[in-house]
Amino acid sequence: MDKNKIKIGIIGFGRMGITHYSIINSHPNVEIVSVADTSKTILSILKKFNKELNVYTDYKELIDESKPDAIIISTPPNLHYPIIKYAYERGVHVFCEKPFTANKQQAEELTNLFANSNLVNQIGFAARYGDVLNKAKELIDQKVIGDAIRFKGEMFSCAIIKKTSGTNWRDNEENGGGVVYEMSSHMIDLINYFFGEPDNVAGTVRNKVFSKNVDDLVSTTLIYNNGLVGTLYINWSDESYRKPMISLEVFGSKGKIIADFYGYKIFLSKENKELNLRKGWNTFYLTDVYKPTPFYVRGGEFTNQLYNFVELILGNQKTNLCDFAEALKTERIIDLMFKNSITINN
């Protein structure tokens, strides 16, 4: 084993676990030493192709026996808490898929634990690593559209377009399933990233359309004490979207900006000579802000995010774009949404 490499264990080998394995295995300073999953079939397939890999059905054994420097957690969210706590006790760096936990108190406890340690801790809100959204944030931070007054955040996908049986973990809110935890958490996190944590939440309405036990659509209003207000609308049952789509529109005192994965448009009430922006509409595409990613699998965001985690451990990067303390903000907002919401059964 190469002593200069970080040893990583992956816990949970579903869609994201598989993606993370592929991405981080491309990093020259990483060695994946172990994988844990409840599916013995998955583990035996992995073992068949990689004889040196240690495989476990118990995450505790993975941590104790394969002694990774860091773990990547991609289990259903209700398992995040015990796994992260165990990793903390053993001094292991943690990257964990979103949402952080399926319960605000657990997220608070874990955040406090890691705040008093030197362990790198990160939650997989990958949208923070998108080139276009980061450019939009930069422009908003520079006050190019003046003071932000209103925003509108939307996300769509065609993930659930048929009645579900209710057996999958995704169909259970206590497990962290449902459109609020799984999908709207991305948007809420993005709002936290752009504007900080909202002070209040109002008018949360959830629709149950196809899922047996959880919501498929949600809308809500986020309110800041400084006067900024925004609405969110998230729908994972919209068949008109071939691929997941995220868009954020921000109205400010000097103009507005509309950003999605593909590009951004700025409308300005006055020309901005410094940034070479016209009065009126200015359109830019992903290609205008694109930064190459070291290894491309399913979008650069996932790679940039996981490489950020590894570079933080190696000491090559200092800025953690989404540590536990950041992700806790989203847990608090979701908690507020759940406390006061109306559910409609369609």
Added chain:
Amino acid sequence: MNQIDKIVFGDNQFFGINHMSQEKAQQLSEQFYKIQNIFNVYDIAIDCGIKAIMLNSNQRAIDICDYFRKNESKYSDLNWYPSIPYPHKYANIISEKGIFPAINELLFSNNTASGVLGMIAKGSSAIFTKDVIKLMQMLIDAEVKMFKGLNIKVIFLQNVVTDLLLGFGIKEVFEEYCSYIENKYKVIPGLITLNLPYCITKLKEWNIKNVVICSSINKIGFTMSPNIASYEEIILNNNPNEYQIMAMSTLASGAIPPIEAYEYINNQNIQSVVFGASSKKHIEETVRLLKG
């Protein structure tokens, strides 16, 4: 290695795929709602001298393949470059059901009755003995089935799958894929990747040759990982007898004007270009610029 066509006509425009704009994608999907409109564009492309078509194995490709089979006499000298699978179908079913139920559904639904029986006979042993290679071969067969009877030149593995597997770094999977395509279908194996330097380096390390590699290649380095300089270096030093290279995304989703884009492409050591367009003007222009 059999030489591939220098110009290949792609299919993104037909399936509401546009990497630059959701609105443009929507407009294209309406324009090509009527499948006859797709055939009309193919006819324009063929009139412009196109002799090769790349087509992803999505639902609509089934009807497209049917049409070309039925009109074989009219289209007898076309070469086909299927890419498999259609990844969004897999991604959605996997999220909903988990990996194994998803594979089960993909293999055993949407097949004719006789096909299903044969596949189940093979499939039960494949799944229960955890014979992944066999399973992979069955998935390939299920995807390639719609292209049967067409003159296939290369079978490409779609980039999400190629790149995911490249990251895993498992030599055997690539060896088995390539040999299965060569031996069963008697065509050249192809890999679509957004990590061309990584891909070629790995294939060399594994001594896997005679592969067509299709990758984004454009003047501004868009979706070229890790960076354009690495691409230029590996392309310059590439031996086309080992790996034929096909460029895609040459216009970087429209960010580069065609003249500039193809001037760059024509100066690279590559064997082929795949492009998509939906108007006569753009198809003619592209063919003219690529021929230099």
